[in-house]
Amino acid sequence: xxxxxxxxxxxxxxxxxxxxxxxxxxxxxxxxxxxxxxxxxxxxxxxxxxxxxxxxxxxxxxxxxxxxxxxxxxxxxxxxxxxxxxxxxxxxxxxxxxxxxxxxxxxxxxxxxxxxxxxxxxxxxxxxxxxxxxxxxxxxxxxxxxxxxxxxxxxxxxxxxxxxxxxxxxxxxxxxxxxxxxxxxxxxxxxxxxxxxxxxxxxxxxxxxxxxxxxxxxxxxxxxxxxxxxxxxxxxxxxxxxxxxxxxxxxxxxxxxxxxxxxxxxxxxxxxxxxxxxxxxxxxxxxxxxxxxxxxxxxxxxxxxxxxxxxxxxxxxxxxxxxxxxxxxxxxxxxxxxxxxxxxxxxxxxxxxxxxxxxxxxxxxxxxxxxxxxxxxxxxxxxxxxxxxxxxxxxxxxxxxxxxxxxxxxxxxxxxxxxxxxxxxxxxxxxxxxxxxxxxxxxxxxxxxxxxxxxxxxxxxxxxxxxxxxxxxxxxxxxxxxxxxxxxxxxxxxxxxxxxxxxxxxxxxxxxxxxxxxxxxxxxxxxxxxxxxxxxxxxxxxxxxxxxxxxxxxxxxxxxxxxxxxxxxxxxxxxxxxxxxxxxxxxxxxxxxxxxxxxxxxxxxxxxxxxxxxxxxxxxxxxxxxxxxxxxxxxxxxxxxxxxxxxxxxxxxxxxxxxxxxxxxx
Numbered sequence: 001x002x003x004x005x006x007x008x009x010x011x012x013x014x015x016x017x018x019x020x021x022x023x024x025x026x027x028x029x030x031x032x033x034x035x036x037x038x039x040x041x042x043x044x045x046x047x048x049x050x051x052x053x054x055x056x057x058x059x060x061x062x063x064x065x066x067x068x069x070x071x072x073x074x075x076x077x078x079x080x081x082x083x084x085x086x087x088x089x090x091x092x093x094x095x096x097x098x099x100x101x102x103x104x105x106x107x108x109x110x111x112x113x114x115x116x117x118x119x120x121x122x123x124x125x126x127x128x129x130x131x132x133x134x135x136x137x138x139x140x141x142x143x144x145x146x147x148x149x150x151x152x153x154x155x156x157x158x159x160x161x162x163x164x165x166x167x168x169x170x171x172x173x174x175x176x177x178x179x180x181x182x183x184x185x186x187x188x189x190x191x192x193x194x195x196x197x198x199x200x201x202x203x204x205x206x207x208x209x210x211x212x213x214x215x216x217x218x219x220x221x222x223x224x225x226x227x228x229x230x231x232x233x234x235x236x237x238x239x240x241x242x243x244x245x246x247x248x249x250x251x252x253x254x255x256x257x258x259x260x261x262x263x264x265x266x267x268x269x270x271x272x273x274x275x276x277x278x279x280x281x282x283x284x285x286x287x288x289x290x291x292x293x294x295x296x297x298x299x300x301x302x303x304x305x306x307x308x309x310x311x312x313x314x315x316x317x318x319x320x321x322x323x324x325x326x327x328x329x330x331x332x333x334x335x336x337x338x339x340x341x342x343x344x345x346x347x348x349x350x351x352x353x354x355x356x357x358x359x360x361x362x363x364x365x366x367x368x369x370x371x372x373x374x375x376x377x378x379x380x381x382x383x384x385x386x387x388x389x390x391x392x393x394x395x396x397x398x399x400x401x402x403x404x405x406x407x408x409x410x411x412x413x414x415x416x417x418x419x420x421x422x423x424x425x426x427x428x429x430x431x432x433x434x435x436x437x438x439x440x441x442x443x444x445x446x447x448x449x450x451x452x453x454x455x456x457x458x459x460x461x462x463x464x465x466x467x468x469x470x471x472x473x474x475x476x477x478x479x480x481x482x483x484x485x486x487x488x489x490x491x492x493x494x495x496x497x498x499x500x501x502x503x504x505x506x507x508x509x510x511x512x513x514x515x516x517x518x519x520x521x522x523x524x525x526x527x528x529x530x531x532x533x534x535x536x537x538x539x540x541x542x543x544x545x546x547x548x549x550x551x552x553x554x555x556x557x558x559x560x561x562x563x564x565x566x567x568x569x570x571x572x573x574x575x576x577x578x579x580x581x582x583x584x585x586x587x588x589x590x591x592x593x594x595x596x597x598x599x600x601x602x603x604x605x606x607x608x609x610x611x612x613x614x615x616x617x618x619x620x621x622x623x624x625x626x627x628x629x630x631x632x633x634x635x636x637x638x639x640x641x642x643x644x645x646x647x648x649x650x651x652x653x654x655x656x657x658x659x660x661x662x663x664x665x666x
Contacts, residue, residue: 020032027097038313197584221241228240230259239259255284321336323334330361371384385418452478453472488546541595542594544563596622
């Protein structure tokens, strides 16, 4: 994808301008904000005309250059309906903006919505089922019908606003009934009671769409997809979101909802051919790949091509930073977020991810500054609460951190970062029950959050329920197949449940993953301890040592000794120079507790085999390294005693042999 031509750029501007207006009219403010920010990031002199001209200059009277607006033609029937109801629509929109959602819906839907269960079938199948209705038994409960006449005279724009207001009112009521976070009513106990009525109206409307000679615009299809997704009917929800983006590609909310339904890259690849071939699909592919932790060269290349069109887009820069964040390249990610903060210090979006990076890097002063800046901008944003919570967590004030994460969830119960981070804090506080519940809620919000799966595995390991821990670690490893830490956890659980061959395979998978993926300086679990990025052909000595221990449990001591030798070899690295003086220059990991334990095992192994000289060398190295010193000194004493004893036994045997020889001669 290269640079757009002048006509293509003008057309893109017109479409984004129309998206901002259309989304704003329908109170989809997040989508409108996204489109407006993308519009202003286009490199154009139109946006900065007159900036170098004085106000009293004659040039200031020149009309600004006009962007040719080529919006899709409106349906004639829809245009007439919108013109007829413009006053009522403006009234309803003001009610919505004032957060009077029920009052907004009542402007166009004065009656109550029908009750019933959400239909899992497509409206297109209604005709095929109509014949079977007559055969139904008397008394069989059927889904409530809604009088189509009450909405047939409404435009799609007005109907969307009314039903969307009903949906928001139901979500608001559900949060109110849920009461406190992690309370008895929180979770799946309460539901949005308006979904059934909205679903019934939309099904009736779509069934009569063709007969009325009207065409969909993409907005009601988007709302119906949301209702289906809330009802866990994800397969049909995908199809309705795809239909929505075909009819109106610039509704970013529809793309986001569609992205949330994908769990693997394979699912994304299967659906790509069904999407419209335009710029929005390109952006969607990059965004979804980032959400699926696919930080490949291809994704970076695609993102660079989009940034050629929108060079100043904060959204695209954030996607780049998150790609680096997923690969634990914290320095690059931090640099991008720092640049975004300097260019727009009042931007709160994704600051929770930035605070995670600063937390892992241990940059406490920067995290404190970020918390102050976010609080001064808007203290009642979930992102702000997460930033402050991370700051208190870094100070080891876990109770205060939990308080701020709870506040974030009070503001938005679907805010993923808060659930996961609160689970980390409960682990630090040894509250395993609350940690499990927090992680489960995080998984309910987003099944792709490997941190929550990994956190569940770690929590069940603390409870010594290793079979459960193994299941959750495997889920985390499936989401992060190139993260060696995930496979190390899987291998450890296999070892705990006695499946040693499976554990060996998992640890070897961790070695392979480590060659593709640099784990960086931190941990994905929220602490600052993790698998170090080695690189340069160095294998992780901890993984090698664990493989050796599993071979020992299988009584394969030869293979165990081989991996112990390989563990010690990582101290010097593959390009060892005997004249180098520091571990960094040698390219290895240097002396670590793990390599010292491997050296101690080998020293005892050689002692058992009678290789006293090799055992003595290894024990002396341990004494010089200052690790396992007491055990090493005890082993040296045993070796010397064994050598002296064998010398005495040898001398005694020689004397006996001489005596027997001369005794026979005499």
